[in-house]
Amino acid sequence: MAVGGWLSVHPGACGGFGARRIGAVLIPPIERIAQTGSTNADLLARLAGGEHVGEGHWLVADRQTAGRGRLGRSWNDGQGNFMGSTVVHLAVGDPSAATLALVAGVALARTVAALAPDSGAQLKWPNDLLVDGAKCAGILMERIGDSVVIGIGVNLTSAPELPDRPTATLSSNGAAIDRDHFAGALGIAMIDALRTWRQEGVASILRAWLPFAHPVGTPLRVSEQGIDGFFDGLAEDGALRLRREGGETMLIHAGDVELRRPVVEG
Template structure:
């Protein structure tokens, strides 16, 4: 399928715009990119800084009978973005952190947001190409700040749309097991110290112990028990 990539100068949120298009019947394969956003957001509604020069884009996935669980689309999106980012950054500098963060030299360089729109899922990408946010509760990175030069957002999206279509096809043919295996091959190493934070602010620390069969995070605690995390924020220690 050839991607239908549309570009606008500014909007509130590409996810909101694409959700409206999805509900109106737009097909899978549509992408919308904005040069800047005034109301970009991440998980839990957190504001997402959207200066020109970075990538802000969203696409539609139409759920079909027999598709694997849609929650795995977060990992599909991460794998597609990893493929493109690693091609620009070189081997070894880009790794995945559960469930869908990309780390460049250990610092967060992107965000992926999935939202439902009727029988479709809207998948939004924010990638720090030219700029990185300051003053957050975690280290952040951009291609430019890491000495790589800032890719052109439009060219980057052409590559991302192609990679996403290929990984989406693999999700439909290989299912959860195949996506889980490929995600683990690109993640930080088993035994990496992590801190997980829930919605109530409580945190748990342990060592990365891979993923369970559903794609949930396995965290090995100090007493040897394994904690399974299905949702929450994860930080490298």
């Protein structure tokens, strides 16, 4: 995918990363660190301290000891998995910042489809990637001023145990993916998805997101409210369309949405 423009590089960047062109493809700047608490927290702290972190810059950790998911869940991954965060600087005329979760989902799904085409990975609104119905990757967005930090964790080789849902890895489906190769591919996909979001609007992102989603009619539950229904696509603003048993459709703009699993008796 060809992209235009140059990306600024963090002043501390060194040793094998930075914006550069190879043919028509822009390689995003990737800063690698051995261990940190949370790559999201690190970038938020830099921004809060007045440091300029260029859009498209990625901070990627080998180990993460205090990673976070939605609703304060712990998401601490081991070496070999992808744990990284990037920054989007909002500008006048940009679509709603909330739809950046869909942008990141498109970039993530395209990357996994390219590197693990047999994984059967599917997007689940608003911010998860599933393999065989189990969580394989997640997206966490946090805003500071006019900047949004987007963190993505992907189980390439190992999966943390979560108390409330099954987890999966891409390697369990036979995909042996090098972490740094994945980081570069994801960075390029994110540049492309962001360009679409800005130049073509949310409608184009929705059209790109939906083919990667689980099928229409998939049983879902909005956990906090205990509302059950069926996936019925997305609304024009990116909200989830949840079709109830009676046929009416609800719009869910925020919430923890899970696949409804059959009740096992006995």
